[in-house]
Amino acid sequence: MNEPPYNPDLPQPPHLAAGTADPMAPYLRNRNGRIGYVLLAVLALLLALQWWSNRSELRQLRREMAQRLQTGDTMATESRAIARTVQDDVKELQAKVSVLENKQVEGQSQQLALEQLYQELSRNSDDWALAEIEQVLSTASQQLQLAGNVQGALIALQNADTRLSRSDKPQFITIRRALARDMEKLKALPSVDVTGIALRLDSLISQVDRLPLLSDEKPALPATPAKNHAAAADGKPAPAPAWIGALSDKWQSFSSEMWTEIRQLLRVRTVDTPDALMLSPSQAYYVRENLKLRLLSARLALLSRNENAFRSDLMAAQDTINRYFDTRARQTQSAQTLLKQVQASDLTIEMPTLNESIGAVRNYKSKP
Numbered sequence: 001m002n003e004p005p006y007n008p009d010l011p012q013p014p015h016l017a018a019g020t021a022d023p024m025a026p027y028l029r030n031r032n033g034r035i036g037y038v039l040l041a042v043l044a045l046l047l048a049l050q051w052w053s054n055r056s057e058l059r060q061l062r063r064e065m066a067q068r069l070q071t072g073d074t075m076a077t078e079s080r081a082i083a084r085t086v087q088d089d090v091k092e093l094q095a096k097v098s099v100l101e102n103k104q105v106e107g108q109s110q111q112l113a114l115e116q117l118y119q120e121l122s123r124n125s126d127d128w129a130l131a132e133i134e135q136v137l138s139t140a141s142q143q144l145q146l147a148g149n150v151q152g153a154l155i156a157l158q159n160a161d162t163r164l165s166r167s168d169k170p171q172f173i174t175i176r177r178a179l180a181r182d183m184e185k186l187k188a189l190p191s192v193d194v195t196g197i198a199l200r201l202d203s204l205i206s207q208v209d210r211l212p213l214l215s216d217e218k219p220a221l222p223a224t225p226a227k228n229h230a231a232a233a234d235g236k237p238a239p240a241p242a243w244i245g246a247l248s249d250k251w252q253s254f255s256s257e258m259w260t261e262i263r264q265l266l267r268v269r270t271v272d273t274p275d276a277l278m279l280s281p282s283q284a285y286y287v288r289e290n291l292k293l294r295l296l297s298a299r300l301a302l303l304s305r306n307e308n309a310f311r312s313d314l315m316a317a318q319d320t321i322n323r324y325f326d327t328r329a330r331q332t333q334s335a336q337t338l339l340k341q342v343q344a345s346d347l348t349i350e351m352p353t354l355n356e357s358i359g360a361v362r363n364y365k366s367k368p
Helices: 025-147 150-167 170-187 194-210 242-265 274-278 281-303 307-324 330-343 355-366
Strands: none
Touching: 025 150, 025 355, 150 170, 170 355, 194 281, 194 330, 281 307, 307 330
C-alpha cells in the first residue's frame, strides 16, 4: 500500500513519536528522491519540447515574415510603378481637363455670342423680311410696267404672302390684304397669247427665204393637155383609124407647146415699183434680211409690250412684202395671211401697279 509522504507538521502516529526510529524512513527518502528526479526529468523534457516548439514556431514565423516582407517589397515596387503610372495619368488628365476647361470657356463665350446674335436676328428678322419683300415687289412692279410680266408679278405676290403667313403675326394682316387685292387685279386681266403671236412671227421669219421676189420670177411651166379620145357631143365614139388618132394627139401637143412659147415671148404686167424688178442678187439678199430684221424687231416689241413699235414693224414688214415680193404666189399669200392674223392681235392692256402692296409694306416699316 502506498503511504502518504512524511510531513513533520502533521501529527505523527504513536509508533513514530519523538525519539523513536522509523524503519521506513530511508526507503521513503529514496523514494521521494526518485520521484523528484522523475519530475525534474519530465519538467526538463517539457521545457525542451516547449523550447523546440517555440523555436520551430519562431523559425516558421521568420520564414513567413521573410515571405511577407518579400511580397511586401514586390507589392511596394508594383505600387510605386502603379503610382508613377497614376501620376502620369493624372498629369495627362489634368492637361486634358485644362484643355476642356479652356474649350468650355470658349464654348460659353461662343454660346453667349450666338445668343446675342440670335436675339438680334429675332428682333430684326421682321425688318429684314419686309425689306426683302419690298425689294421683290418693286422689281415685279417694274417688270409689270415695262414688260407686262403678269405671271412674274403674281409669283412675287404669292411668295410674299407665303412668307408673311409663316410668321403668323396679326400685324401682317393689313399687308396680306393689300397683296390679295393686287393678286385679284392681276388675275382679272385679259390674257394675251404672247407665246402664240411669237410663234407666228417665228414661222413668218422661217418662210422669208422661200418667198419669191418679183425680180427672180420665172416663166410658168406649160400645162399638160389632157388627152380626149371622146367623140362627138352625143357621147357616141367616132369611128376613126388608130393612126389618125395618134397623129391628132401629136398635132395637138405640138400646137400647144408652140402657143405656150409664143405667149412667153411677150408678157405685160402692171408693177407699182419698177425698181423691184431690177434687184441684183445682193440687193435681193438684203431685202430678205431686212424683212427678217423687221419681224424680229416686232417680236422683241411684243415681248416688251411696246405696242407702237410692234405695229410699226409689222406695217413695215407688210409694205416690204407688197413692194418686193410676188403677191400672186401661194407662199406670199400664206405669209400675208399669217401677218394679218398677227396684226389683228390686241396688246392694248393697261397694266395695274403694285403700289398698294408696296405702300402697305412701307407704312408698316415706318411705324415705331
